[in-house]
Amino acid sequence: MTKPIKSGDSPANILCKSCGLCCSGHLFAWVRLNAPELDPAQSLGLNVIRNDPRQRGFTQPCPLWDGVCAVYTSPHYPRSCKTYKCNVLRQLLDEAISLPEALSVIQETLSLIREIEPLLPASKAISFRERLITHKEELEAGGKEHTASEHEFLRLTEALLTCYEDRFGVDDFIDYEK
Numbered sequence: 001m002t003k004p005i006k007s008g009d010s011p012a013n014i015l016c017k018s019c020g021l022c023c024s025g026h027l028f029a030w031v032r033l034n035a036p037e038l039d040p041a042q043s044l045g046l047n048v049i050r051n052d053p054r055q056r057g058f059t060q061p062c063p064l065w066d067g068v069c070a071v072y073t074s075p076h077y078p079r080s081c082k083t084y085k086c087n088v089l090r091q092l093l094d095e096a097i098s099l100p101e102a103l104s105v106i107q108e109t110l111s112l113i114r115e116i117e118p119l120l121p122a123s124k125a126i127s128f129r130e131r132l133i134t135h136k137e138e139l140e141a142g143g144k145e146h147t148a149s150e151h152e153f154l155r156l157t158e159a160l161l162t163c164y165e166d167r168f169g170v171d172d173f174i175d176y177e178k
């Protein structure tokens with residue numbers, strides 16, 4: 001869900017309000033937190049994971065994102081969230097692309113996601129990203145003939161992953177920390 005655009009919104013705000021992919025579990029499955037951030041993040045209502053030091057953070061989709069972030073003014077707002085900018089946003093801020101161009105990348109990406117969603121099987125993994133990768137890996141390891149729908153899923157997934165990497169600068173499913 002995206003939020004209404006206000007007339008005073010900056011181009012960056014307009015872009016991110018129209019997107020939200022870095023909060024919704026589409027680009028990332030989880031977000032890294034520093035050890036001192038774990039308890040404050042939990043107090044905000046984030047689903048904190050802390051048992052494995054290699055994966056210390058909170059899971060996506062973020063429960064505090066509802067078209068806009070509900071806690072970005074909080075003193076406990078995580079550092080990763082404060083600092084993260086995908087390449088589309090960076091290019092917009094650098095004036096390397098216009099707002100309409102940036103919005104068109106987001107719309108194309110959302111269209112791909114909408115096409116893939118019905119081809120994904122139900123899964124206990126909650127983020128779109130986890131579901132996408134799990135299903136892709138299962139199909140690729142399966143060693144049997146793919147159905148037409150599975151072929152279509154793999155084709156669209158390849159296009160989405162290329163878009164994530166080439167347009168958003170995201171080539172890893174794991175997390176973000178910068």
Ligand code: SF4
Binds near residue numbers: 015020021084086088
């Ligand atoms: S930083 Fe990028 S991915 Fe995140 S909401 Fe803004 S445009 Fe979308």
